[in-house]
Amino acid sequence: MSGTLTIAISSRALFDLDDSNRIYEERGLEAFQQYQIEHEDEVLQAGAAFPLVQKLLHLNERLDEVRVDVILLSRNSADTGLRVFNSIQHYGLPVRRAAFCGGQSPYRYAAAFGCQLFLSTDPEDVRAALDQGVPAATLLPAPPPIDMPREAREQLRIAFDGDAVIFSDEAERIYKAQGLQAFADSERAAARRPLMDGPFRPFLQALHELQRAFPGEDSPIRTALVTARSAPAHERVIRTLREWGIRIDEALFLGGMPKGEFLRAFGADVFFDDQLGHCDSAQQHVATGHVPHGVANAR
Numbered sequence: 075m076s077g078t079l080t081i082a083i084s085s086r087a088l089f090d091l092d093d094s095n096r097i098y099e100e101r102g103l104e105a106f107q108q109y110q111i112e113h114e115d116e117v118l119q120a121g122a123a124f125p126l127v128q129k130l131l132h133l134n135e136r137l138d139e140v141r142v143d144v145i146l147l148s149r150n151s152a153d154t155g156l157r158v159f160n161s162i163q164h165y166g167l168p169v170r171r172a173a174f175c176g177g178q179s180p181y182r183y184a185a186a187f188g189c190q191l192f193l194s195t196d197p198e199d200v201r202a203a204l205d206q207g208v209p210a211a212t213l214l215p216a217p218p219p220i221d222m223p224r225e226a227r228e229q230l231r232i233a234f235d236g237d238a239v240i241f242s243d244e245a246e247r248i249y250k251a252q253g254l255q256a257f258a259d260s261e262r263a264a265a266r267r268p269l270m271d272g273p274f275r276p277f278l279q280a281l282h283e284l285q286r287a288f289p290g291e292d293s294p295i296r297t298a299l300v301t302a303r304s305a306p307a308h309e310r311v312i313r314t315l316r317e318w319g320i321r322i323d324e325a326l327f328l329g330g331m332p333k334g335e336f337l338r339a340f341g342a343d344v345f346f347d348d349q350l351g352h353c354d355s356a357q358q359h360v361a362t363g364h365v366p367h368g369v370a371n372a373r
Contacts (some may be wrong), residue, residue, distance in 0.1 A: 079251035079280045080182050081130065082184040084194040085148040085158045087213045088127060089118035103177060120159040122216035122361055123193050126343045129230040131168055133284070136294055136319050141284055146172035147180035147194075184208045190280040193363060199365050209277040211346050211363025214353060229296050231343050232281065232359075236301040236311055236370030238348035240278055242270035245307070261307040268314040273367050274346060275318070281321045296323045298340050302352070304329030315318045334359045 085091060094113075098106035146162070146169055148154035148155050155174040162169050173183040182198040184192040185206045191212040192203045203210035232363040237246040276342045277295070285295045286289035299322050303311060308327045315322055326336055333352050337345050345356045346363045349370045 077283070078141055079130075080143045080145065080187060080189045080191075081127075081285050082145045082147050082187060082189040082192040082198070083123055083127060084180065084196065085146060085150060085299075086195045087123040087156065087193045088146065089121045089123055089124070089136045089161055089305070091118065091121070107151070107154050109171075110157050110348075111251075112158060115159040118157065120165075122195075122213045123344075126230075126361060128165075129343060133230065133294060134168070137287055140259075141287060142202070143171070143248040144169050147183055147192070148174050149173065149177055149180060150174050150341065153245050159355070161199060174273075181208075181210075182206070185211070185283070188265040190277045197364075197366060200364075201232065204273055206366075209274045211365045212362060213344075214221060214357045214362045216361045217358055229294050229341075231296045231341050231360050233298040233300045233337055233345040234274060234278065234338055235300055235345075235347040235352065236303060237272070238370060239274045239346050239365050240299070241272045241311070241370030242273070243348070243370070245249065245310075250369050258307055261303075263308050265306070265309040266313060267310070268317040269310060271324055273365060278320060285321065291319070298322065298324040298326065298342070300333050300336060300340070300345065301325050301327045302333075 094106060094109055095108050097331045127144055131144060134140050134321050135144050146156060149308055150158060152174045152243045166243065169231045171187065173179065173180050179199050179202065181192065181203040184203050185208050189208055192200070192208050193213050194200050195213055200210045234240050237243055247260055271284040281295065281297065288294060301311065304327050307373060324340065328336065334355035337356050342360040344361045345361055346365050347353050347356060348368050350364060353364045355361050
């Protein structure tokens, strides 16, 4: 859908399905199906991605038109998925499209729906979606709600790591192979050469286009780059975003410091990073998506 930010989300990311998933793992598919049918009138509790989805869909009300479309992708069958849709209706979420895949992986429909983001709790589905060119992340268990400043509660706030997420992992490969000094020297020499695209550039681009629909001084969307880079490796990042014509509201160059407290201070609704070490720090404070891409995730 042209001009629309389209996001695919798994049912386990949207709702807490741990109990029914445990039945599936311990007692099999038939017991799982029976459990879902017997409990289909019981409303599911919110999952890790629920607050993010609420804020995203609320943007349509601000614009008085549909500019954000959320697609439900589920391993449930249509029959057992009735409980999921009943819960969607209970919470008043305007989710109109879904794919129920009867036990099969649903990731393959993310590209068919034209999604710029796929969020799931299944790492293999996420890797497969990335291989199809769809920006995707494994949503990790969310922390308890934090007391955010009022402006953070009212805005959609999304934070990104740089290398292997927004940008390619070209610089990170040098760091892994040759060390910090070689990385700094290389980035200083290449400061005026834009970095290549990373897997999340399409999502960031679509989010930027959505931001432009709102007045700059009163935008309900705020973005941040939160990277382990420091000077002099900052310059190439800034020039790359300028070359792409993409606005990032805040940029934090942390020089290797843990990211969690900074993400809490920013009030991120979600943070995306390729490195599990950074994700471990982040998920203590904010909802976190692991992007299994690049040299840090090579198998």
